[in-house]
Amino acid sequence: MVRSEACGMKRLILAAVLFASTASAHEFVPSEDDKLAMQGRAILAREHPDVMRHLSRNDGFGGASAPLIARQMLSTAPEVVAEARAKMTVESYGTPGKGLWLIRFPYVNVAVVETGDQLVLIDSGYASVGEVLKDVLPTLSPKPLKTIVLSHVHVDHAYGARALMGLTPRPDVIASDVFPAMMDKEIRLGGSIGRFNNQPLALQPTSRDDVVMPNITFRDRMERTIGGEKFVFIRSPGETEEQIWVWLPDRKTIFTADYYQGFLPNAGNGKRITRHITEWAQAFRQMAALQPELMLPMHNAAVRGKGAIGDALTLNAQALEWIDNYVVDRLNAGERKDVIAANVPWPEKFAKAPLLDPEYNRPADIARMVARRWTGWWDDIPSHFAALPYEAEAREAVRLAGGVEALDTRARELLPTQPMLAARLADWAQYGAPDDPRALRLAIDVYLARLAEPDMPVQESTIYLDVAARARARLAAIEGAP
Template sequence: METISSFFGFGNTTSFADMCHLIGAFGNCCVIETDEGLVVFDIAQEQFGQLVFDQLRSLTDRPIKYLIYSHGHFDHCFGFSPFVEELKKNGWEMPQIIAQENILNRWEKYRMLEGYHRWLNRQQFASVIGNDSSFRLSARETLDPTIIVHEEYSFELGGWTFELFHDKGETDDALWLWFPGKKVIFSGDLIISGFPNIGNPYKVQRYPKHWALAMERMLAKNAEYLAPGHGPLIESKDKVNDVLSITAEAMHFVHDEVVKRMNQGKWFEQIYNEMLEIYPDRFKDHEYLKPIYGCYPFAIHAVYRLYHGWYDKGNPTDLFPAESDIIAREFLKISSAEAYFEHAKKLFSQGNLQLALHIIDPVIKGLDLKRPEILLEAIKLKISILEKQVKDESSFITSNILTNEVIRLNARISDIKENLDS
């Protein structure tokens, strides 16, 4: 997974257009130097605050006059501590802090759901965070905006004009910055140098159609540089146009194709599988749509969920479902654990990984410790299937979900063995 390191982009700084810098961190921090001070667009995750501060101060001594949040995610807004300390030390005025109005609701929600977010972000970022308990993933302390933007806002500093626009995409509180003097777009996570993170399985609703429209609004600017929320600077009019148009096209495609099928009366399962078959090669092979973080299958969920309730297969069996462990135990009364195991093994050897998972699950969920040998074999088989899936997977989020389950299953094997020994 070579490309994911550029997504987290630690410590590389790119200077461009005479007065701009992109400091690579998780996420990118962008800086524009004017004679009257700095405009800073995003300030990274708390753990990268010092790195961003050191990089920025190796470039310029000027004070920050404006700090803009592209959106309220923790990797863009929480690295402020070293900057606040510096302000106090130098007796500088606090900068104006600009954000879209929905950021405050977002942070309120994070505070309400702090335990849940800590848990789910540890799942999503498991391979980066590991066991580091100091990794802050919530919004306990925030540096709140002093200027709230609804749709658009512009300001001047050092004789330059800066224009902010609100669009929805990954979040409902996104702002992007247009710097007309040097033809630069600072996009935040509307561009992340890979397939948009639009259908994250852990997170709330995202906005595919609005995302496409945001790309089109950016395209109309004819920018020469695009500084993304993650990944390296995109330079030249052609490349900027390319990343914006292909992203717009992909978002329109997934949105319109799902909507078309919903209007034909199809349920999610059918839509999903049909959509997997029709994903165009021009998206699949495009350098700016690589599934390094988000991915196409998740985007299909995003569109369906935007317009549909949770009853998604049209099967009344799912309306008031029994627990899956109890269902599994019933299956094992009909057919033996060995029969399921052998069949799953066969599917695995044929490369049918997804079906193999469905078939091995009743054994793992339905058996108790009275049949330890077959239970252990089944868990090991599931681990092998998941490990094979991880090997073939490029999406960071998917890989973490699969790997987390491998870790959990290995722990279960140890527990079962300990139980047998005692």
């Protein structure tokens, strides 16, 4: 029976009813396009070894890089577990009997709190992290793990818990009462999410049996004494609607989940469900108001000191608020969404701040997320209101240009100085003439060049890699070359 600290039971039951019939009942399988991308990546890795170096410039999401893990976050294969174990580091911030540890794995952290009678785990990492934690936790303290807190449903935070459910006694799992409905959405859209995250589709969960659900839930805020110590859990939509953060008032410590990341927050992710920029900024303000003395994020390094933490949280809040207000003001002024995003006048204060480095996404991406949330899907271009396959437009563009050769020539002229425009022409060529070797070579060259740009964020670079990979695999098929 689910125990709830608020009136979330009815919502939980309703969510189960709504999503039970829509969750996928079959394994997600790779499409022919997926197979092309995999083939193409292998070819590009051989022909252009620099590609992987470019791709990994900002890899790690604030932690160590591990390409094997990045491609298999749902896997508990021995080699993946071994990689997670080998690249793990343990940082201690507690005192005897009241231990506090930040365990840093590639891409993500988990935190462990020692209370009077138990260990409390804040987030559980990806699947292989759970296997490592079974061995690591007893080395930190003889006390049993009795409580797991899941900040949100993402694979790098919630899936390590599966390996820990066999412990005796079985740990309680705390999450927002919105968590089950959000996890059902993740299950239902597993094929899409797996592709966008470059994860093996065969490992994507297809039912609730494949994931861990909470047995203790709350709506917006819950205070709970665990092992004689007060924990405060706060839900504030950010990366996801159900995301929560945790406050330990006796230790003046906050656990910031995916709100604080040590670089420009991943608030403009063009591949995932809508992010909540307004509430994300509010969460930063709420955290700062508590004047914490230790901040343990689930990405990047811990931050010590009331002043440093307050400055970091306030800076992040100001940056998100600035983008949010700018976009809303321009929407209200009647400007088109593409014009708004393409002309974000990012203030120098933010542009020069190391804590807002655009490693993963750009201010323009966050601006587009804001516009997407508050308006419909239409991008304000009249002809785009009626659905039309992009291939139809591209074929006509090829014809008007006088053929692929003209697009190829012009795109290569533009590439050194106007790479975004060159990429648009390359798209016309490859979508308008998908079997033309010249169009495919243009796509490969343009997107490899874009990927090599020194300020290219990780998310954008992975998209460009896949475009070049598919084009390279198609070219190999057409020319009969390996």
